[in-house]
Amino acid sequence: MVMQVISGHLGWVRSVAFDPSNNWFCTGSADRTIKVYNCVIGSYRFSLSLFFSPLLIWDVASGRLKLTLTGHIEQIRGLAVSSKHTYMFSAGDDKQVKCWDLEQNKVIRSYHGHLSGVYCLALHPTIDILLTGGRDSVCRVWDIRTKMQIFALSGHDNTVCSVFTRPTDPQIVTGSHDTTIKFWDLRYGKTMSTLTHHKKSVRAMAPHPKEHSFASASADNIKKFSLPKGEFLHNMLSQQKTIINTMAVNEDGVMATGGDNGSLWFWDWRSGHNFQQAQTIVQPGSLDSEAGIYALSYDVTGTRLISCEADKTIKMWKEDETATEQTHPLNFKPPKDIRRF
Amino acid sequence: MAALKDLLPDAKNSTSTYYDHANDPWFKQRFSTSEEEKSTVVKAKPVPPYLKRAGFVPRKVEDFGDGGAFPEIHIAQYPLDMGRVKGAKPGSKILPVTVDARGNLAYDAIVKQSENAKKIVYSQHKDLIPKILRNEEEGGDEGEEEEEMQKEIEETMQETKAALEKIVNVRLSAAQPKNVPKQSSDSKYIKYKPSQQSAAFNSGAKERIIRMVEMPVDPLEPPKFKHKRVPKASGSPPVPVMHSPPRPVTVKDQQDWKIPPCISNWKNPKGYTIPLDKRLAADGRGLQEVQINDNFAKLSEALYVAEQKAREAVAMRSKVQKEMMMKEKERKEQELRALAAKARSERTGTVAPSTAVPMSSDRSAMDTDMRVDYEPVRERERDMPKESKEEREERLQREKIREERRRERERERRLEAKDAAMGKKSKITRDRDRDISEKVALGMASTGAGRGGEVMYDQRLFNQEKGMDSGFATDDQYNIYDKGLFTAQPTLSTLYRPKKDVDSDMYGGADEQLEKIMKTERFKPDKAFAGTSEKSGPRDRPVEFEKEVEEADPFGLDQFLTEVKKGKKAMDKVGSGGTMKASAGSSMRDGYEGGSNRSRINFERGH
Numbered sequence: 043m044v045m046q047v048i049s050g051h052l053g054w055v056r057s058v059a060f061d062p063s064n065n066w067f068c069t070g071s072a073d074r075t076i077k078v079y080n081c082v083i084g085s086y087r088f089s090l091s092l093f094f095s096p097l098l099i100w101d102v103a104s105g106r107l108k109l110t111l112t113g114h115i116e117q118i119r120g121l122a123v124s125s126k127h128t129y130m131f132s133a134g135d136d137k138q139v140k141c142w143d144l145e146q147n148k149v150i151r152s153y154h155g156h157l158s159g160v161y162c163l164a165l166h167p168t169i170d171i172l173l174t175g176g177r178d179s180v181c182r183v184w185d186i187r188t189k190m191q192i193f194a195l196s197g198h199d200n201t202v203c204s205v206f207t208r209p210t211d212p213q214i215v216t217g218s219h220d221t222t223i224k225f226w227d228l229r230y231g232k233t234m235s236t237l238t239h240h241k242k243s244v245r246a247m248a249p250h251p252k253e254h255s256f257a258s259a260s261a262d263n264i265k266k267f268s269l270p271k272g273e274f275l276h277n278m279l280s281q282q283k284t285i286i287n288t289m290a291v292n293e294d295g296v297m298a299t300g301g302d303n304g305s306l307w308f309w310d311w312r313s314g315h316n317f318q319q320a321q322t323i324v325q326p327g328s329l330d331s332e333a334g335i336y337a338l339s340y341d342v343t344g345t346r347l348i349s350c351e352a353d354k355t356i357k358m359w360k361e362d363e364t365a366t367e368q369t370h371p372l373n374f375k376p377p378k379d380i381r382r383f
Numbered sequence: 384m385a386a387l388k389d390l391l392p393d394a395k396n397s398t399s400t401y402y403d404h405a406n407d408p409w410f411k412q413r414f415s416t417s418e419e420e421k422s423t424v425v426k427a428k429p430v431p432p433y434l435k436r437a438g439f440v441p442r443k444v445e446d447f448g449d450g451g452a453f454p455e456i457h458i459a460q461y462p463l464d465m466g467r468v469k470g471a472k473p474g475s476k477i478l479p480v481t482v483d484a485r486g487n488l489a490y491d492a493i494v495k496q497s498e499n500a501k502k503i504v505y506s507q508h509k510d511l512i513p514k515i516l517r518n519e520e521e522g523g524d525e526g527e528e529e530e531e532m533q534k535e536i537e538e539t540m541q542e543t544k545a546a547l548e549k550i551v552n553v554r555l556s557a558a559q560p561k562n563v564p565k566q567s568s569d570s571k572y573i574k575y576k577p578s579q580q581s582a583a584f585n586s587g588a589k590e591r592i593i594r595m596v597e598m599p600v601d602p603l604e605p606p607k608f609k610h611k612r613v614p615k616a617s618g619s620p621p622v623p624v625m626h627s628p629p630r631p632v633t634v635k636d637q638q639d640w641k642i643p644p645c646i647s648n649w650k651n652p653k654g655y656t657i658p659l660d661k662r663l664a665a666d667g668r669g670l671q672e673v674q675i676n677d678n679f680a681k682l683s684e685a686l687y688v689a690e691q692k693a694r695e696a697v698a699m700r701s702k703v704q705k706e707m708m709m710k711e712k713e714r715k716e717q718e719l720r721a722l723a724a725k726a727r728s729e730r731t732g733t734v735a736p737s738t739a740v741p742m743s744s745d746r747s748a749m750d751t752d753m754r755v756d757y758e759p760v761r762e763r764e765r766d767m768p769k770e771s772k773e774e775r776e777e778r779l780q781r782e783k784i785r786e787e788r789r790r791e792r793e794r795e796r797r798l799e800a801k802d803a804a805m806g807k808k809s810k811i812t813r814d815r816d817r818d819i820s821e822k823v824a825l826g827m828a829s830t831g832a833g834r835g836g837e838v839m840y841d842q843r844l845f846n847q848e849k850g851m852d853s854g855f856a857t858d859d860q861y862n863i864y865d866k867g868l869f870t871a872q873p874t875l876s877t878l879y880r881p882k883k884d885v886d887s888d889m890y891g892g893a894d895e896q897l898e899k900i901m902k903t904e905r906f907k908p909d910k911a912f913a914g915t916s917e918k919s920g921p922r923d924r925p926v927e928f929e930k931e932v933e934e935a936d937p938f939g940l941d942q943f944l945t946e947v948k949k950g951k952k953a954m955d956k957v958g959s960g961g962t963m964k965a966s967a968g969s970s971m972r973d974g975y976e977g978g979s980n981r982s983r984i985n986f987e988r989g990h
Contacts, residue, residue: 168540171547185551192550197619209536213543221626225503229546235503239511239625268514271503274625276513382511 046358055350056336062125064342070118120163133160139174153184155191161203168209175202181216193231204247217244235272246289259286277381278314282307288337292344304333328353499620506623571595
């Protein structure tokens with residue numbers, strides 16, 4: 043199922059974001075660079091280096107170096123590409139949130155205010171605002187244009203490590219290391235609801251692209267909630283038994299979760315059944331302990347999955363079209379009772 | 384009666400509550416007979432009629448107007464203060480018991496109070512029950528739903544945008560203040576008469592006009608007040624924890640989490656430094672053998688062999704080349720010799736029988752050549768019998784010498800050729816690449832004559848005719864600097880002379896100037912020191928300081944004493960004059976001169 047392995051970064055690859063046009067994707071790494079890859083062949087397109095090291099931009103066709111830029115000084119933990127503007131947003135451990143203009147490949151804005159590392163980043167789908175959550179246990183709402191901090195959504199007791207936004211209420215959902223998930227009312231910057239179902243920190247959340255529900259992953263369980271109100275739906279039927287760093291869902295209801303031990307599990311969204319368990323193979327020369335998945339993302343069509351890993355590689359996963367019932371026997375033994383807690 | 388009970392539903396609460404009617408203010412007012420209490424009857428307020436009670440909140444006793452609660456107003460009502468808890472204050476933290484529509488007690492009212500009232504709070508057991516496959520029913524009216532969704536999104540967006548814009552605008556305008564506080568330019572004039580009316584005060588003015596202006600404020604002045612830390616707003620009230628308590632750690636978990644302490648190579652567990660030898664013994668460094676790949680040896684071997692071969696090839700090539708050159712040389716020599724022989728024979732008039740000398744280059748050929756050389760001689764002898772005996776003797780002698788020389792030359796050439804082949808140096812080339820130290824050892828060192836400038840000589844070498852002791856004194860003697868440095872050179876006369884006039888055109892001729900300086904009488908003392916009567920000539924060299932000899936007795940006491948004790952101390956003079964004589968020879972001349980035996984410094988007036 044692994045289609046391609048791209049190894050270009052010099053450090054852990056911590057974040058990934060797809061271009062809305064599905065032509066390219068960018069990855070942010072612990073080597074302080076953002077690299078932009080062409081989606082079609084996975085060829086290195088360009089990279090935005092952020093500490094005075096060269097930021098390499100490669101031409102799609104010829105693979106030549108096009109541009110060199112500078113920027114972040116710590117690892118990049120969050121990336122997002124705007125669908126309305128030619129902007130890309132990056133956030134890193136250096137407390138900086140930057141707005142890159144992809145026409146000039148330059149930092150054109152930086153959003154100053156986080157008191158500690160920024161761990162997650164999200165763009166609002168309809169309004170021009172940017173959401174960042176960080177180690178200062180605050181989710182900050184920024185006006186993209188004016189760089190103004192509109193709200194500091196404080197209420198979490200620990201690092202805010204996951205955030206996603208929706209066009210309707212609740213417009214912001216944050217997950218934190220204090221094991222809670224909070225819904226926020228964007229109009230007033232107030233909490234709408236707090237979900238305390240998790241026992242361990244909620245490091246990853248993923249809304250379903252169509253249904254009004256989202257799943258949240260912590261080290262103990264992956265839970266599914268309905269959305270407008272945040273009613274608890276159910277747990278996933280098995281436990282990955284590792285720290286889950288990231289998760290992604292596509293429209294077909296295939297949810298992928300990436301663990302800190304390099305396990306990549308695939309789940310059925312509806313039933314919560316784990317139908318496949320994959321394990322990444324570290325690139326030669328890495329330690330076994332360097333098997334770890336930090337970021338996962340489906341492309342816009344939801345056919346390809348990209349995983350960013352601790353062995354400094356980016357792996358592209360694809361559905362195996364030749365898979366049949368015979369080659370991949372489905373063993374579905376649902377548990378007698380679903381775990382509730 | 385029984386039928387009615389059957390009809391009615393069961394009572395929710397079987398226990399009948401006892402209510403103290405006597406204490407109720409309503410009953411009090413009605414049943415107490417005292418007049419004064421009757422006067423405190425509550426004046427009922429007009430209650431809005433039914434269906435027009437929107438916004439009407441009955442809170443006080445008056446609002447109920449002698450009646451009961453209003454069922455259509457959904458709010459906790461206490462007509463005639465019935466049921467109101469007496470001690471309850473407005474800020475009380477005690478919540479009234481609430482029930483839901485079905486009469487169930489709402490125990491989670493406490494988590495939904497105050498701030499949480501507006502939030503979604505999950506507190507019930509049913510919130511924990513999994514609702515799997517819930518949205519199975521997907522209606523056909525998807526398009527309609529989509530539309531609704533779009534509408535909702537649009538609405539939310541507009542609302543949120545408006546709200547956020549408001550905030551942003553406020554902050555922006557705060558960041559960019561447009562209205563800088565204006566300086567009030569209006570001034571007020573005050574006319575006043577000073578109380579002290581005299582010429583001494585106020586410059587004698589009768590009255591003064593004062594212009595009052597607001598003190599201008601610097602718009603960029605930093606705020607004078609201190610920023611106070613606003614205490615953190617109390618967080619939202621806690622919500623129920625919807626997960627099971629953490630499981631107790633099992634033994635296995637504990638064991639899994641037991642991480643052994645790290646063992647240091649440098650410190651033992653007590654914190655003392657491990658000695659170096661122990662450490663090295665422990666780490667097993669000596670146990671592992673260093674394995675060197677064979678290929679290193681192979682490589683060096685191969686390199687060595689290749690180098691050797693190359694060297695051999697080069698030597699062979701050069702040898703062959705040299706041999707060829709030698710042969711060529713020999714051939715040329717032979718040619719020349721043949722030519723010479725021919726010329727000789729022609730000169731002597733006899734034509735050699737074999738004019739064409741074979742051009743062979745080997746030695747046997749040369750021998751024949753020699754023999755050929757003799758043949759005409761013999762012939763000549765035969766031809767010229769007139770030659771006298773002496774002449775013949777002489778000629779033979781000459782020829783012998785010539786022959787000898789020729790042989791000598793031959794030998795030398797052979798030797799040289801051999802040497803050249805063997806790499807030895809010839810007489811000529813031998814000295815070319817000698818080290819300088821070798822040259823010095825051989826006495827070939829060039830003594831800097833070629834370097835130009837001053838030649839340096841060891842002064843001691845000059846008066847060697849005086850013997851060893853004149854140059855090299857005993858070791859403890861210090862006679863290196865006892866003479867002037869430039870005694871041998873004519874430097875002294877030129878020492879203070881300026882260079883030949885280089886810039887005479889600018890400053891005038893150097894010679895003239897020198898002349899002028901020489902002639903000037905400015906710096907010449909016209910008075911000599913007392914006691915320096917004798918005048919030497921004009922000084923033409925720097926002042927020299929001479930070494931003082933040992934203190935001789937100025938008063939001739941010693942001499943006197945010796946004279947007195949004649950014979951007894953005959954050796955006195957020898958002892959005093961002994962060793963110093965040799966060293967300080969210059970001072971010997973004023974040995975017994977009375978007075979000062981220092982050298983004199985003479986100043987005198989120039990001529």
